[in-house]
Every structure is written in structure tokens, then in C-alpha cells.
Amino acid sequence: MNDLELADLAQRYRTTLRLAVYVSRRLDGAAGLSTTALSILNMVAGEGLRMGVIAENLGVRVPSATEQVGRLERAGLVERRADPSDARAVVIRRTSGGDQAAEDANRRRTARMVEAFSGLAPEELEALRAALPAMDKINERLHTDTNTKEHIA
Amino acid sequence: MNDLELADLAQRYRTTLRLAVYVSRRLDGAAGLSTTALSILNMVAGEGLRMGVIAENLGVRVPSATEQVGRLERAGLVERRADPSDARAVVIRRTSGGDQAAEDANRRRTARMVEAFSGLAPEELEALRAALPAMDKINERLHTDTNTKEHIA
DNA sequence: CCTAAATGTTAGGCAGCCTAATATCAATGT
DNA sequence: ACATTGATATTAGGCTGCCTAACATTTAGG
CATH class of the missing domain: 1.20.5 (Single alpha-helices involved in coiled-coils or other helix-helix interfaces)
Incomplete structure (x- = not known):
């Protein structure tokens, strides 16, 4: 593939992406939790994760993760715990309400995705x-x- | 493909998308114009487009398009003209500065995309x-x- | 005509990202 | 032992970009 074709591909990819993101965001919102919120809930299932790890997984800076986690905490879906091995760090874990909410949202969101995908x-x-x-x-x-x-x- | 596989595919797709969008946005920003701004500039090349059409192409509501176009206008990259066939409507066209800026941004952005793509x-x-x-x-x-x-x- | 629909704009609000500044705690070198 | 440097997280302030609701203007149709 030469540079011109590559450039064209890159261009079309970008265009498609822009739409896909907003579409996906709106879809998730309709399922009760934002894309980001659900991503976090899914990644802290089980043992939980530290704030920095969440940020890295999301591909954002730490303060952005703090904000998102704060929202989830206020909603009662996650809780902060002290990290026994490092007093600076916090470990974010799901509450039982968070387990419930994540399952629900995952189920609804997946259902709609499957619906959309099944048309292909x-x-x-x-x-x-x-x-x-x-x-x-x-x-x-x-x-x-x-x-x-x-x-x- | 059964429902389970479909659900898994949908899930992975979503995850990949979320990252792709932010990555792409940051990349565009580094090229001088936001993804949205550049999309608009590219679509109004030539004859220009009406506000509603821009909104529809972007997949957003009209007020959001108004906002984006307003920014571009303040930056001197597009101009509003009256639509001769309908006094309610406006036609957004590029200025010569807009032509310049779009070319530049397209070139830089494409170069970086090509760079990333060429690793595949x-x-x-x-x-x-x-x-x-x-x-x-x-x-x-x-x-x-x-x-x-x-x-x- | 006069009402209903279409087109944009303005105002207000929210999510989500960023940087900079701050507070704590860990680790390290002397 | 302790002072410095680095890591971890929070807070504050700011920006983009989307939305709905309310409004003005113009077109179109009964």
C-alpha cells in the first residue's frame, strides 16, 4: 500500500471513528451508565484497582480518573479503600450495588450492540x-x- | 456467529473504540484544529453547506453545529452567507484562510496517521x-x- | 390570511478531559 | 537518622463539545 492509499485509509478511518464514538456514548448513556463509568466498573471487578492503574487503563490522566471514580462513589457503586502496602494509594472496589449496576448496564448495552451487530x-x-x-x-x-x-x- | 460471540465482539469493539476516539482527538488537536473543526472545514469546501446539513453530517444537533461554526468564523476560517433561495438559512463557506488552514491541518494530521499506520x-x-x-x-x-x-x- | 413547519441562534447545563498546585507518604543517599 | 527527591492522589480552575428549551424569523399550506 503506498502513501496515498494509506492517507486515504487513515482519513476514512478517522471519519468513521468520530461518529462511532458519539454514537457509542449516546448508546451507553441510554443504558444508565456512561461509557467511562461502565469501563471503570468493569475493570475494578474483583480485587479492585489503584487510581493510577485505572487512569492508565482509560488512557487519561489521574485527575480525570479521580473525577470519574468520585462520581461512582457518590452513586454508591464503588468504594475507596486504603492500600495496605502503600499509604499513599487507594484501592477502588465495587460495592455490591456496583456489581448489580454493572451487570444490568452490561446486559442492556450488550443487547443493543448485538441488535445492531446482528444486522450485518x-x-x-x-x-x-x-x-x-x-x-x-x-x-x-x-x-x-x-x-x-x-x-x- | 451466535449471540455469545456477538456479545463478545461488541464488547471488544466498544473498548477499542473508546480509546481510539480520545487518541484520535488528541492527535488532531496537536495538528492545530480539533477533529470536529477539521471535519467541518473539509465538508464545506467548495460550494459551502447549510447549517442543518453540517449538523446532520456531523451527527449532532443544530445548536452544536452553530457553536462549532461560530468558533471557526471567529477564527476567520469560514464565513456565513445568506442563502439566496431561503432567507431563513445560512450557507457556510470557507474563507481563503480556511482553505489554507484546512490544507495544513489535513497534511499534518495525515502524516501522523500514515506514520502510525505504516507500522502495521x-x-x-x-x-x-x-x-x-x-x-x-x-x-x-x-x-x-x-x-x-x-x-x- | 393565518396557522404550522422549518431554520438558526441564544441561554443554560452537563460530561469529560486537561494542567497546575497541594498534601501525603515512600524511597534513597549521605 | 534525616533531608531530598519521587510517587500517589486530590482539589481548583478552565476548555471543548454535546444536549434541551425557548425564541425569532421566514416559508408553506389550508
Whole structure:
């Protein structure tokens, strides 16, 4: 693939993405929890995670994670615990209410996604699945890219 | 593909998307214009478009488009003109400064995308390209979906 | 005509991200 | 032992971008 084709692909990818994000956000909101909130709930299932790890998994800065977790805590879905091995850190865990809410939201959200996905032909689904690793790779590359530049700047 | 596999695919898709959007946004911002701003500039090249059409193309409500266009106008990159065929409507067109800015931003942004994309294997690129139509289809389905529900609610 | 629909704008509000500044605690070197 | 440096999280303040509701203007239709 030459540079011109690559540029075109990049362009179309971007366009598709922009829409996909907002669509997905609206869809999640209708399911009761925001995309971010649900992501956090899902990742702190079980043992729980430290704030910094949550931020990193989300791909955002720590204060943004603090804010999101604060909202979830006020809603009674997660709780902060002291980390026994490091007094600076906190461990965020789900409450039982959080387990409940996450299950509900996951179920509803998945149902709607499945509904949307089931309108696609088998080849299209296959194409989608095949593309995910590439997308993840791009995310990683661009992410470290921009983060690096930010540190420099 | 059964429902379980479909649900899993939907889940992974969502996760990948969430990251992709923020990554892409940050990347665009570094290129001087936001994703939205550049999208608008690109779509009003030439004859220009009416506000409502811009909103629809972006997948947002009209007031959101008004806001974005207002920013671009204040930056001197687009201008509002009266629509000769309808006194209610406005036509948004690029200024020459807008042409310049769009070209620059497109070039820089594309360069970085190409850089990121060129790290992928040919099969991965092919997979990505093959997946775009499916993603667009999903966007469409989910989009009309949520819009409908919003009208009902 | 006169009412109903279409087109934009303005105002107000919310989510989600950022940086900068601050407080605590950990780790390290002397 | 202790002072410095680094790590972890919070708070404060600010920005983008989306939304709905309320409004003005113009078009279209009965």
C-alpha cells in the first residue's frame, strides 16, 4: 500500500471513528451508565484497582480518573479503600450495588450492540473482528506518540 | 456467529473504540484544529453547506453545529452567507484562510496517521480497510436507534 | 390570511478531559 | 537518622463539545 492509499485509509478511518464514538456514548448513556463509568466498573471487578492503574487503563490522566471514580462513589457503586502496602494509594472496589449496576448496564448495552451487530452480514462481522487487533495497535502507537510529545512540550 | 460471540465482539469493539476516539482527538488537536473543526472545514469546501446539513453530517444537533461554526468564523476560517433561495438559512463557506488552514491541518494530521499506520503489517491494513464499511453500517444503525429513542423520550 | 413547519441562534447545563498546585507518604543517599 | 527527591492522589480552575428549551424569523399550506 503506498502513501496515498494509506492517507486515504487513515482519513476514512478517522471519519468513521468520530461518529462511532458519539454514537457509542449516546448508546451507553441510554443504558444508565456512561461509557467511562461502565469501563471503570468493569475493570475494578474483583480485587479492585489503584487510581493510577485505572487512569492508565482509560488512557487519561489521574485527575480525570479521580473525577470519574468520585462520581461512582457518590452513586454508591464503588468504594475507596486504603492500600495496605502503600499509604499513599487507594484501592477502588465495587460495592455490591456496583456489581448489580454493572451487570444490568452490561446486559442492556450488550443487547443493543448485538441488535445492531446482528444486522450485518457474516463477512462483515468477520471483517470487524479481524480489524480489532490492528485498531488496538494503532491506538497504542498514537497514544504513546501524543503522550511523548506532551511530555516534551 | 451466535449471540455469545456477538456479545463478545461488541464488547471488544466498544473498548477499542473508546480509546481510539480520545487518541484520535488528541492527535488532531496537536495538528492545530480539533477533529470536529477539521471535519467541518473539509465538508464545506467548495460550494459551502447549510447549517442543518453540517449538523446532520456531523451527527449532532443544530445548536452544536452553530457553536462549532461560530468558533471557526471567529477564527476567520469560514464565513456565513445568506442563502439566496431561503432567507431563513445560512450557507457556510470557507474563507481563503480556511482553505489554507484546512490544507495544513489535513497534511499534518495525515502524516501522523500514515506514520502510525505504516507500522502495521499489510494484512492488518487490509483488515482495517475491510472493516470500515461494517463500522459505518453499525454507526448508522445505532445512530438512528438512539435518535429515535430520544424523540420518543 | 393565518396557522404550522422549518431554520438558526441564544441561554443554560452537563460530561469529560486537561494542567497546575497541594498534601501525603515512600524511597534513597549521605 | 534525616533531608531530598519521587510517587500517589486530590482539589481548583478552565476548555471543548454535546444536549434541551425557548425564541425569532421566514416559508408553506389550508
